[in-house]
Amino acid sequence: MNRGRRAEKIFRNDDDYKLFINILKESTQAWGFRICAYCLMPNHYHLLVQTPLANISRGMRHINGVYTQRFNRKHKIDGSLFRGRYKSILIDSDNYLLALVRYVHKNPSKANMASFLQYKWSSHKGYISDDNSWDWIYKDFVYNLLTKNNRKDPIKTYQRFITEKQDSDLTGLLEGEKWPGILGGNEFTDQIKQHYSKIDPEITQTKELAPQPEHIILSVCKYYGVTRESLDYSRRGAFNEPRNVALFLMRRLRQDSLQTIGQSMGIKKYSSVSSAIERLKNRMETDSALKENISKLLNQFL
DSSP: OEEBGGGOOSOOSHHHHHHHHHHHHHHHHHSOOEEEEEEEETTEEEEEEEOTTSOHHHHHHHHHHHHHHHHHHHHTOOSOOBSSSOOOOEEOIIIIIHHHHHHHHTHHHHTTSSOTTTOSSBSHHHHTOOOGGGTTSOHHHHHHHHHTTOOSSHHHHHHHHHTSOOOHHHHHHHTSSSOOSEESOHHHHHHHHHHOOOOOTTOGGGGGGSOOHHHHHHHHHHHHTOOTGGGGOOOTTOOOHHHHHHHHHHHHHHOOOHHHHHHHHTOSOHHHHHHHHHHHHHHHTTOHHHHHHHHHHHHHHO
């Protein structure tokens, strides 16, 4: 989901809504997005998307960027339209997808704008229509989950399902300021961590997928051929490159607080962590070998 900056409207009229929907349709062709559900509200939008090509970042940059360009050109303005990068959650489809379809489609009713049954700018009407103009919505996957592959009247099954009560726990989580990176059971979460350990540093919500501090530390030790104990060594005026690189990587990959990083490395003062990271950044500007070492280590995780 994403919002307009300063809660401003991102859709001013019907043509704006249609423009955004056309870009969503483009994304199914250009980026292979499978859009299961959407709801466009005056100052924000919700999308429920499958990305078989694992290209969520590139596709969303396209959607937000192209819409901003066309919106600005149409309304003769310039500057940012959205308040920042989109928020995202990786979900376990079997357990949560149906509840999220209902949440997305009921968003207008929750905002007291209109009954979701009559709301024009969501994919709900596509689910109760057999018109092929809605074929770009990835409905079959949702229908199959609802009917357990018994396709005898999936529309009526959906209509019964959509009127059921919302999951209050899920609603509370989605309406919070900070979203979790992953939404699923323990087995699903463990599977994601095991098979998709590399992370996109742009996605701050996926901290759960970031390498653990000790894994970063041991990787640095292996790269430099030093012991774990040697990272604890610090002498005033001396530059312990492996130690400082480990501090930098924990900050870069995990966005941990300085205090948390210090605890991982046995450093009592968070100001010492900050100073070490800043010294490393300054040295990187002139030390090409150091810069290359950090680049190689980052490539192990990204």
